[in-house]
Amino acid sequence: MNLHFGRGTDTPDARMEAELPRWLRTFEPAATPIALRLRVSADLRAEARRPHRPLPWLVPALSSMASLAAVVGVGLILLLAFASASQIHSVGGPGVVLPPDLGNQTGSSDLSWWPFYADPVMVLPVLALAVLIAASVCLRPVRAAIGRVVLGKGAGVPAAPLPFRRPVRAIPRLTWALGALALATAAWYELLFGGTELPGIPVVGFSSLAVAFAVALRYPRHDRSSELMLLGSLAIELDMVLLGALETATLISLHSWFGLVVVVSFLSHLAFVVLAAGLASRSGLALRPPLVLALVAIGGAFLVEVNVSDRIYATLLAGPVELVLAVANALASLLMLIAWLTILWVGLRASLQRHSTWGWRLVVVACLGKALELAISSLISSTASVGEDLLLTARLIQAAQTVEWTFLLAALLVGLRPVVTAAALLAPEPEAVPAADEMAEA
Amino acid sequence: MARATRHCIEMGRPVVEAVTKDRAREIRTLDAFEALSDRCLDDSYRLAAVILRDPTEAQDVVHDAVLLGWRKFGSLRDSARFDAWFGRIVLNLCRDRLRARRRGQVREASLGAEIELGRRDDFGLVAQRDALASAFPKLDPDLQLVVALRYYRDLQLNGIAELLGIPLGTVKWRLHTGLKRLRAELERAGWRDEDGR
Numbered sequence: 309m310n311l312h313f314g315r316g317t318d319t320p321d322a323r324m325e326a327e328l329p330r331w332l333r334t335f336e337p338a339a340t341p342i343a344l345r346l347r348v349s350a351d352l353r354a355e356a357r358r359p360h361r362p363l364p365w366l367v368p369a370l371s372s373m374a375s376l377a378a379v380v381g382v383g384l385i386l387l388l389a390f391a392s393a394s395q396i397h398s399v400g401g402p403g404v405v406l407p408p409d410l411g412n413q414t415g416s417s418d419l420s421w422w423p424f425y426a427d428p429v430m431v432l433p434v435l436a437l438a439v440l441i442a443a444s445v446c447l448r449p450v451r452a453a454i455g456r457v458v459l460g461k462g463a464g465v466p467a468a469p470l471p472f473r474r475p476v477r478a479i480p481r482l483t484w485a486l487g488a489l490a491l492a493t494a495a496w497y498e499l500l501f502g503g504t505e506l507p508g509i510p511v512v513g514f515s516s517l518a519v520a521f522a523v524a525l526r527y528p529r530h531d532r533s534s535e536l537m538l539l540g541s542l543a544i545e546l547d548m549v550l551l552g553a554l555e556t557a558t559l560i561s562l563h564s565w566f567g568l569v570v571v572v573s574f575l576s577h578l579a580f581v582v583l584a585a586g587l588a589s590r591s592g593l594a595l596r597p598p599l600v601l602a603l604v605a606i607g608g609a610f611l612v613e614v615n616v617s618d619r620i621y622a623t624l625l626a627g628p629v630e631l632v633l634a635v636a637n638a639l640a641s642l643l644m645l646i647a648w649l650t651i652l653w654v655g656l657r658a659s660l661q662r663h664s665t666w667g668w669r670l671v672v673v674a675c676l677g678k679a680l681e682l683a684i685s686s687l688i689s690s691t692a693s694v695g696e697d698l699l700l701t702a703r704l705i706q707a708a709q710t711v712e713w714t715f716l717l718a719a720l721l722v723g724l725r726p727v728v729t730a731a732a733l734l735a736p737e738p739e740a741v742p743a744a745d746e747m748a749e750a
Numbered sequence: 751m752a753r754a755t756r757h758c759i760e761m762g763r764p765v766v767e768a769v770t771k772d773r774a775r776e777i778r779t780l781d782a783f784e785a786l787s788d789r790c791l792d793d794s795y796r797l798a799a800v801i802l803r804d805p806t807e808a809q810d811v812v813h814d815a816v817l818l819g820w821r822k823f824g825s826l827r828d829s830a831r832f833d834a835w836f837g838r839i840v841l842n843l844c845r846d847r848l849r850a851r852r853r854g855q856v857r858e859a860s861l862g863a864e865i866e867l868g869r870r871d872d873f874g875l876v877a878q879r880d881a882l883a884s885a886f887p888k889l890d891p892d893l894q895l896v897v898a899l900r901y902y903r904d905l906q907l908n909g910i911a912e913l914l915g916i917p918l919g920t921v922k923w924r925l926h927t928g929l930k931r932l933r934a935e936l937e938r939a940g941w942r943d944e945d946g947r
Contacts, residue, residue, distance in 0.1 A: 324933060329902060331882045332901055333902065340795045340796075348816045351816075352787075355820055356780045356820065
């Protein structure tokens with residue numbers, strides 16, 4: 309019969325508590341093995357002979373400081389992003405597009421444009437959001453998930469690229485399908501934007517599918533880095549298609565249209581982060597940039613992003629929806645910049661390794677193309693070009709984007725071999741497992 | 751740079767003398783640490799083996815604890831509290847192992863039942879212990895630690911709180927929750943009463 313546990317002297321509950329010590333003692337070893345004593349003593353002596361690390365107190369202190377800085381930093385970033393994106397004139401109704409008035413914005417000391425001045429309570433939800441995000445970053449499972457997904461911890465060394473020359477039959481159907489889709493999309497974009505004055509959009513739209521094609525062609529599909537790259541590039545393409553569809557949509561109000569564009573851009577940037585994570589994890593290197601360098605890079609990227617988004621969103625009026633969308637877009641762009649910085653860091657480190665390949669150097673060149681694009685964007689925002697100058701700079705941006713995507717594609721096609729660490733090189737290769745029939749014969 | 755070396759350099763004495771002094775001081779410290787840790791080794795090994803229910807893993811934990819303790823030995827202010835300090839290191843490492851085991855779902859402990867079979871216990875007792883062996887690993891590592899310390903070490907709640915460095919209320923809650931969940935797991939496993947009690 310099944311026991312029903314309750315209280316009492318001879319109840320099953322009491323018997324469970326009586327049984328627990330006996331059961332636990334069954335695991336008690338008779339004595340400490342002499343091998344353990346010898347091993348501990350030898351390793352302790354060896355440990356004592358090792359030279360001490362300089363400043364041993366620094367690492368835990370830095371770890372605590374990093375946690376604190378994460379909380380404060382995320383809050384500050386959100387607050388600054390919100391404040392910078394809301395530097396909008398409060399003239400007219402929401403949804404009306406006005407030409408930028410940069411003179412007033414940069415030199416004015418009047419705080420009436422700042423929404424917190426009019427309604428200080430608006431600070432509270434922003435701070436609450438900042439605290440929530442920072443708290444989630446401080447949680448161990450969240451950090452572990454970021455480590456596993458973005459940094460590829462525990463994924464092992466990525467597989468080597470597949471040979472470029474191989475029988476046609478060996479190429480999977482997915483690769484052919486992606487190639488055909490890339491060409492079809494490029495043609496569709498050409499039809500859609502062919503007549504416009506910004507011919508770069510088809511190139512960018514084509515590039516992400518081309519990246520997916522290159523990944524499917526050159527890398528094993530069941531590798532974590534390949535999966536991430538495929539997922540990211542296909543998601544980017546989907547977002548580009550959605551953006552293209554939005555371009556042709558005429559029945560949506562300007563307000564909704566702007567919101568949809570920002571949401572799709574947000575998703576597109578997140579997709580690029582996934583692509584970057586896949587690209588970075590192809591190196592097989594643990595991603596541990598120096599803390600100061602990472603902080604400087606993230607801070608610099610944030611300043612650039614604030615500068616650009618500040619100018620872009622200055623043309624819109626201050627409504628709560630626009631502000632939220634502006635913050636979301638600024639953060640997504642910041643994420644994308646961090647993703648590019650990650651790629652650059654991994655590309656540089658992999659290029660400097662002894663067994664590096666040309667692919668990693670091409671990745672660095674692609675990152676330089678991105679830097680060029682950012683420089684041009686900053687130039688636009690600082691000089692406030694209009695008319696033909698604006699078109700010229702937009703074309704320059706498209707050209708820079710074409711450079712970055714082309715070199716990224718070239719790097720993927722040339723082959724991004726994982727940079728094997730010294731420890732992995734020194735480790736003996738595993739012996740080949742004999743086939744089942746050979747074992748049977750033996 | 752060690753204190754003696756720096757002092758000698760400041761006083762203009764030869765550095766070799768300073769290095770020798772530093773080395774002698776280190777060796778004295780190492781000997782002291784080894785003597786202290788050796789005293790706790792048996793106890794720690796037994797406790798780790800019971801908590802982890804795996805003697806091989808227990809050996810690894812004790813080994814890691816000794817090395818970690820040596821690295822952190824400088825932070826111990828009162829050497830009279832070495833046992834508690836070292837015990838906490840062992841328990842923390844055991845907790846980490848249990849967590850890693852839960853993540854990996856490496857094994858289900860059923861060793862207890864096998865041992866009891868060898869001791870000629872009756873079938874009912876073996877079945878009960880088998881049920882315990884499958885139910886106990888399902889508890890959270892923190893709960894497992896408290897239950898093991900209470901029922902294996904027979905420690906009072908205050909002692910457990912001091913050893914783990916957590917408040918007394920937390921120990922009470924963990925023990926209560928641990929037993930409750932264990933009971934629920936056993937009920938789910940259908941812990942049968944063969945002798946009709």
